Amino acid sequence: MRRVSRIAVAGVATAALAVSVSACGSSSTSSSSAGGSAKSKGIGLAYDIGGKGDQSFNDAAYAGFQKAEKDFGVGGRDVEPQDGETDADKVQRLETLAKAGYNPVIGVGFVYAPAVKEVAAKFPKVTFGIIDDNTIKAKNVADLVFHEEESSYLAGVAAAKTTKKNHIGFIGGVDIPLIHKFEAGFIQGAQSVNPKIKVEKQYLTQTPQEGGFASPDKGESATNGQIDAGADVIYHAAGLSGQGVIKAAAAHKVWAIGVDSDQYSQGALSKYKDYILTSALKNVSGAVYDLAQSVIKDKKPLSGEVRGSLSNGGVSLADSNPVFKNNADLQAALKKAEEGIKNGTIKVKTS
Known part of the structure; x- marks a missing residue:
């Protein structure tokens, strides 16, 4: 794993909405796929509060997800949050994505921190990303944060x-x-x-x-x-x-x-x-894209804190x-x- 402190720019425009699938049902702590697989069938993306269609945070993540799917020729699964859900629901959602072979699996928002920490420990061969939280210290977790x-x-x-x-x-x-x-x-x-x-x-x-x-x-x-x-x-x-x-x-x-x-x-x-x-x-879209590239194309998964700033293009002002x-x-x-x-x-x- 490589640890980095910079985030590359990926210029991505937010795209139209698509149908998402909810990862609900009972969770399991043992499975034939326990530990996960380093080989990826695509990107797993779990949305933050508000879900896809917010024209802001979640849609930026979706734009990076879509671009990575297209550029790397892989599939993906993006999952909406549920009203009134608990941390256990988030754990189950991330476990479902990891067991299904998605890698990386990304939690969009700091609310996923407890779930990412728990599930990453169960699936050490899968790379997890979490946006807007830098509290998880694990070799298979990239903390995607910004100035x-x-x-x-x-x-x-x-x-x-x-x-x-x-x-x-x-x-x-x-x-x-x-x-x-x-x-x-x-x-x-x-x-x-x-x-x-x-x-x-x-x-x-x-x-x-x-x-x-x-x-x-x-x-x-x-x-x-x-x-x-x-x-x-x-x-x-x-x-x-x-x-x-x-x-x-x-x-x-x-x-x-x-x-x-x-x-x-x-x-x-x-x-x-x-x-x-x-x-x-x-540049949430760039953070999602870069993590996917590191896993799927480069085979050198990002881990540790990856922070976007004005200096590296991770944050900016729009001039449209x-x-x-x-x-x-x-x-x-x-x-x-x-x-x-x-x-x-x-x-x-x-x-």
């Missing part, structure tokens, strides 16, 4: 350079350390432009189980409140709930900043695109909106900020 605070800093610069009221907003899906990184970077970036800028802040729920990443209605309501308070640029890190943020921003003709995928370019959000300034990208791309003053400010982050003169906070 979300860096792209969020740039999003803050963009917001501060775009607002007409010196009043912006942040909406996080769930009040957890991972999403605190988005908030911290965003506020720091905005304050680098205007130290006195006013920032509205709100988390939709305290736990993932309450629907903070999967409730567009909660996102819409929170956004309406921030707009009523005076914010005219709102950044979300809320998964599927972010669709409600973007909908509300468009209804009030103010700017939204998307997350994870380039939400300006998402077909399902096309009617709101004129109000999506940019998106803070996290011409209003954003053609704003020379904004682009100059972003270039200066990005250079500072890369050379270490700007230290981005994570909390």
Whole structure:
């Protein structure tokens, strides 16, 4: 196994939805396939809360999954989460994929950490990946993580350079350390432009189980409140709930900043695109693709922490909106900020 600290860029566009299969039923701790097989029949992908179709985090993973299937000539199985599921359900889902011969098997989201840790120990010949968690220390596990605070800093610069009221907003899906990184970077970036800028802040729920990443209605309501308070640029890190943020921003003709995928370019959000300034990208698609390549093509599975940053292309800002791309003053400010982050003169906070 090789341990790495960089993540390669794989430029992947989110594709159309496909039918997924649920891995339900009783689990077993003994099987003729116990330990798994190093030979892969394809990629196993288990989605995070909100599932496929969120136009954000999960769909970015699906894009990498699809590209890997095509490029490496293998099959794959992607599995949706279930409402109210437990860690035991996640364990069973991952075991089902591993027993069926899928390699790598990837859990999309930190909620899979306990399940990946347990199942990886049972299937040492299978490579597992987990996105947004770096707590699992095992030779057959790749912790696919990102410097979300860096792209969020740039999003803050963009917001501060775009607002007409010196009043912006942040909406996080769930009040957890991972999403605190988005908030911290965003506020720091905005304050680098205007130290006195006013920032509205709100988390939709305290736990993932309450629907903070999967409730567009909660996102819409929170956004309406921030707009009523005076914010005219709102950044979300809320998964599927972010669709409600973007909908509300468009209804009030103010700017939204998307997350994870380039939400300006998402077909399902096309009617709101004129109000999506940019998106803070996290190359989840590249992380899925690179792990699949290391197992299926290179035969040298990645393991350990694999972290995406501005320096290696793992995080960035989307420039699909011409209003954003053609704003020379904004682009100059972003270039200066990005250079500072890369050379270490700007230290981005994570909390």
